[in-house]
Amino acid sequence: MESQVLLDLKDVNKVFGQNHVLKHINLQIERGKFITFLGPSGCGKTTLLRSIAGFYTVDQGEIWIDGKMVNDLPPYKRGTPMVFQEYALFPHMTVFDNVAYGLDMQKRPEAEVQQRVQAALAQVKLTGLEHRYPHEMSGGQQQRVAMARALVMNSPIILLDEPLSNLDAKLREEVRVELRNIQQELGLTVIYVTHDQLEALSMSDYIVVFNKGKIDQYGTPHEIYYKPRTRYVADFIGTTNFIEAAVERQEGDQAAVAYGQGRRAVLKTDESWAANQRVILSIRPESLRLNPPEEYAFRMKGKVKSSMFLGEKERYFILDDEGKEWIVDAYDVGQTTYDGEVAFGAAADKIHIIPDDGDQA
Amino acid sequence: MKEKKGTRESLSRLLKDPSSLVLVLTSFIVLILFVIYPLIVVVFTSGFDNWGTFFSKPRYGRALLNTVVSSSLSAVTATVIGFVYAYAIHYSNIAGKKFFRIIAFIPLLAPSVMSGLAFLLLFGRGGMISQWMNSVFHIELDLYGLPGLWIVQTISYFPLAYMTITGVLRSISPNLEIAAQNLGARGFRLFRTITFKLALPGVINAFLLVAINCFADFGNPKLIGGNYSLLAVEIYGEIINNEPGLASVMGIILVIPALLVFWLQNKVLSKGSYSTVTGKPVSGLKRITTSRSTDVLLFIFNALISVFIISMFAITVLFAFTKNFGRDNTFTLDHLMKVVFSSSSPAVMNSLVLSLVSAILAVAFALVLAYIVVRKPFPGKKLLDFSAVLPIALPGTFVGLALIVTFSKGPVVLQGSAVLIVMAMLLKQMPVGYRGLTASFKQVDKSIEEAATNLGANSRKTLTTIVFPMLQKTIVANFVYAFMKNMNTLSTIIFLITPKWVVAAVSIFNYAETGTYYWAAAVAVGLMGATLGTLGIIKLIFRSKVKIFDF
Secondary structure, eight states: OOOSEEEEEEEEEEEETTEEEEEEEEEEEETTOEEEEEOOTTSSHHHHHHHHHTSSOOSEEEEEETTEEOTTOOGGGTOOOEEOTTOOOOTTSOHHHHHHHHHHHTTOOHHHHHHHHHHHHHHTTOTTOTTOOGGGSOHHHHHHHHHHHHHTTOOSEEEEESTTTTSOHHHHHHHHHHHHHHHHHHTOEEEEEESOHHHHHHHOSEEEEEETTEEEEEEOHHHHHHSOSSHHHHHHSSOOEEEEEEEEEEETTEEEEEETTTEEEEEEOSSOOOTTOEEEEEEOGGGOEESOOTTOSEEEEEEEEEEEEOSSEEEEEEEETTSOEEEEEEESOTTOOOOSEEEEEEOGGGOEEEEOOOOOO | OOOOOSHHHHHHHHHTOHHHHHHHHHHHHHHIIIIIHHHHHHHHHHHHHHHHHHHHOHHHHHHHHHHHHHHHHHHHHHHHHHHHHHHHHHHOOOSOHHHHHHHHHGGGGSOHHHHHHHHHHHHSTTOHHHHHHHHHHOOOOOOTTHHHHHHHHHHHHHHHHHHHHHHHHHHSOHHHHHHHHHTTOOHHHHIIIIIHHHHHHHHHHHHHHHHHHHHHOOHHHHHHOTTSOOHHHHHHHHHHTTOHHHHHHHHHHHHHHHHHHHHHHHHHHHHOOGGGGSOOOOTTOOOOOOOHHHHHHHHHHHHHHHHHHHHHHHHHHHHHHEEETTTEEEEOSHHHHHHTSOTTOOHHHHHHHHHHHHHHHHHHHHHHHHHHHHHOOOTTHHHHHHHHHGGGGSOHHHHHHHHHHHHSSSSOOOTTSHHHHHHHHHHHHHHHHHHHHHHHHHHSOHHHHHHHHHTTOOHHHHIIIIIHHHHHHHHHHHHHHHHHHHHHOOTTTTTTOOSTTOOHHHHHHHHHHTTOHHHHHHHHHHHHHHHHHHHHHHHHHHGGGSOSSOO
16 A cells, blocks of 8 residues: 655755754655745755755755655656746747657657646646747746646646745735645645745645744644744744743643743643643634633733734733733724723633743744 | 927937037047048048959959959868867866967067968968978978968968857856756767757857958968969058059959858847847856866867967077077077167057057047937937948958048048057947947946936036046946057058058068068067057056957
């Protein structure tokens, strides 16, 4: 039986001069999944993608694709078609010739090339534009040609290097949906590099969050968003409130924590904590409620500093009694806006406990 | 409210702005007098009879054929060599890339006729290599005529091809080659399907540039061609014979291909080249380079070309500093003292003075033209722009011919003064500066100037504190370029020199033709010294702000 693991990275390291860009990367990627490498620029995500494609040779570790160790294979033998950020379409070739290029390199018979190119163009909805040149197309169309050029290779894996960053916001959203549809229809394994957390959350089966050359967290979008493993991940994904705390004791999935000046709460947790361990509580603005019900474990008091109307929600900036600023989102508020002294809080299961490693995004 | 446009509106605005009016009028007068009027005179001077004579005498037909054949051959070889040389520098891992870049730059420091001189010193009758071949292999080397001319023009113009092709190779985004590799391409297939195809427009451009340059070149054909006569040489003969009509006919024939190429380039340029859609290179990914065995071949190729160029310069230097190289190898400064540092031989000094004056005027005029064309409204702007750019398409031989035919008689007579020499150089170089400065002026965003005005600067202050400093690089670069070209031009000024105003390039040519090689070599060394010295001074003044030796 075919192994479920398509891409296996074993202790991959890459050094550029003094710069250790990839630090002990271990990762297994399953067939047919949409994986996103997420992180700010310089975090190593692009370096890893290029190492998989063979543009860089890794200094240590092994890269396995489909059960084969590919460390020593040159890029033209790896079978890892890539969609480049700037598309890198061949300007002197028509759309057809661009898409056919990889097949021509494999010296495929004419009829097969014809049929496969047409199929790939149909997948990206470019049928009929075969004879155009790249400069005669819009940015969105060029992006599709780049996609078709990779799809046509029928490779088990496709690499995408920030392919949407040159499109405008509206088009980006459209292409996002299409890309995900194509991936699911064809059962492709896609590795997608981006620094856009929204892109990552909306498209991926799994997200790999990179932090200075190492993987901070590997998980589903929900896990990454609601259960960030590190402060860095919590900070990088979405907006969140942090408050330092200490675990006093733990019983099963209940942890008693002390936070602020003498405040205490019993929170739900999946992990086990040592007594007196320094932790950070991460609370999303949408998990906080103004005038919280009695049963909410976590409670604070403060003064509204300012507020901002964002359409579906009102965002409040609140200064608590201890001088710390909080962001609280209120949904479906109609015309009411709060002012002056307010109480706010969150339910026990909406607060996420993170070890305090001092690392911030 | 819509901004008012139209001739009357722009005219009335111009009349209210006297300083601009003066600039516009002066520009029109200069360009009409020195560009449009001479063109008309040449066309009228040519006359029907002369066209008849030209087409009936086989001698002229043969010269035309010779010109076409020799310039095409030279253009092919110069382009091939230029391409391989540039490819080696940009796509291989060979050592000594910087050295090879400098070597390709060196021929630009000397007039192309110096290559002809060096060729004679090496391969001419009594040349170093000819004699050696004779004594060792008993082979009588006779390269005068087409073979010699072909070799010399190839070497003289290969730097032009090299630089043109380098520009294109540099603009090819490594992304594309990397993408091709990602799709399974490599080695020669990658080169053939991607790199070469993308470089092709530049290769064609290089070929055309070299071809039209060879087509109208005068010095080397006269020096080495022997009985193999070319059009430019025939023109020279007709001017000496006082047959301006026939000379004009041939001048017009020289211009036609040049204008065609000029038109073609503009057409292609306006359509936009490939490189504009390929985007900027991905950071961190380097260009894919050639294999080790290819590297070895490329290195040998570039080394051979370099040895050839170095030996040409070395033999010239040896002749300049010895009594009579090959026969009496005693070191001497006599030749230099006699033909460079003596008041009776002012050729190098003349070159320096005329080139500097003309280069300064050319850049100043280009600046004025670019300023009024980009920033001021006035009627007839298209005509002014056209006549400012036109000379770029005219071969130097033709510019010189047109000026001498026009100003040796008629209402304005300037023959015999240095004015025509300065003007001829200016006309050849000003369009380059004009184009560059127009582009720079357009790049200085109007909003930057508006910001200065908004902060209280008047229009003169804006110009001196904002615009000119931003243009400084372009101005100096164009001045340097014009100066170097002026120092080395022969074709442009050959008809215009007077006994008092002989310039170095002509002097080299004359001494070489009469066989006094050590004097020709001494003038060549003096000329290169003067060029390098001046560039050094400019470099000292502007330091890192200006890149003169951009390798």
